[in-house]
Amino acid sequence: MTIEATVEPRREPTAHVNKLGFAKRPTKRKRSKKAKKRAPTMALQDLYVSCKEVFKGPGTVPSHQDVKRLCHMLDNMKLEDFGLSCKLKFFNPKAAVNGTPRVTYTIVYECDKFSMCVFFLPATAVIPLHNHPGMTVFSKLLMGTMHVKSYDWVDPPTTDEPDSPAQVRLAKLEADSVFTAPCHTSVLYPTTGGNIHQFTAITPCAFLDVLGPPYSNQDGRDCSYYKDFPYTAFPNGEMGLEEEEGDCYAWLEEITMPENLQMFVIEYLGPQVDDGCS
Template identity: 60%
Template sequence: MMVVDAGGLVEHVNNRVRYANKTMKKSNRSCKKRRREVVFPRVPEVLQQLFVSCREIFKGHGAAPPASDVNKLCNILDKMKPEDVGLSKNHFFKAAGAAKGTHPRVTYTTIYQCSDFSLCIFFLPEKAVIPLHNHPAMTVFTKLLLGTMHIKSYDWVHPKHSMPSSPMRLARLKANSVYTAPCDTSVLYPTTGGNMHEFTAMTPCAVLDVLGPPYSKQDGRDCSYYKDFPYSAFSSGDGDGDGETTATVREEEGDCFGWLEEIEVPENAEIDRIQYLGPQIVQTTTTC
């Protein structure tokens, strides 16, 4: 995804994002004394546990972790609450640019990142969209912390099926549902589980993502974007066109499939990077 540095988090009182638990006590003493009274967020046990487990599980390659490790991370993430990353349930996010007729701006912050995995949070104002995109050779855990979100996701149909003389490929619809926090963690895998997905915020949302490994153009994990079309738009279902493709999808199953066309980076894929001011994980001398 395209990321643009947008500085730090801003105050909730102006309809914008702020972190809830990084405070300073008021005092009439000297500046030196006041600095000593800054209260920094203490790392919640579940956040530290998530970091330690990710460091043990992710090894930087594109293979999915074994089922036991996937279940371990899901169990940790399922317990996580907004407060564990310094957020208040009363947060809401300004749809920057909406008054000008442009797309509401999505923001993004990184809790931790190394070559093997990353922990990040996406903030979506109401009606904001993270367009349909893929996760090559990646396993991604998504935990909706706040809000209500519509998620649509696809997996490629294998072997590869495409329209004759067309860049569009056939994909199976994996999810097309509305989720409201708190809800279970969802997982996508390098080739299954809805590797290509799209987020649409029905209310202001905060989403915690664990990516293993993270995007890296140098390592062949660049992000691609897609436009989806209904299966019926290009498939007659009577054997016309690509005979192999129409034979694999019965007419009554058409709603479970779609055609995906890779596109240039869309305008609403640009995401502002903001500073993470929540609880800081504790790193040991051994790092990935």
């Protein structure tokens, strides 16, 4: 059984969209009659329990063993674990706004230490270069073929560094590859692993993101967007960086949220995790 027939986009006015392009987290309210609570699949419940044990909150990074543990679990997860199918209407190329393919996402679970979200991208949809400040992120491609480009800063900015979004900063290319489901889980860390990345759907795609801790404007974990320029586009100054064999670099400039970025949140009506609170 899928949730295709019951998932509906939440009607959010533009004023309710934050810098990330996501609608703000809805206030807690009684679930609608059609949103009856469904028992979690074993895979989803096991993932939730492990995330509670692995993510310790802001300023922490999971241990190597914990990363392996979550990756092993995520590698085996499927759309069906979330009550989803490949026939969802979000993959329809006609689901576009002003000609731009619309990205849809749903929050499976969220707390102050981690979140689990599933994203749906029709073919050619793009989530542009963006960062994950202070986060460890596990990305599992559940269906489709996707191109991923990711960077890490050569010299990560310090917390007391003045905000200068117009300044270009040098970054090292960590990935520029095509992935097809099923494939292994990708992991990025606060300063390594490709913390700044871009997704481009080659075919209709769905992927699960597990973020710890989650985005939070109040706690300074807001999302920034970037535009990349060739390494040769700007003088290297006194950096004197020499590209070693296999290494590629680019200049990244922070930009405002792209105007054509269309991301819509929907209510998650699939199997619910049992957090012991209901």
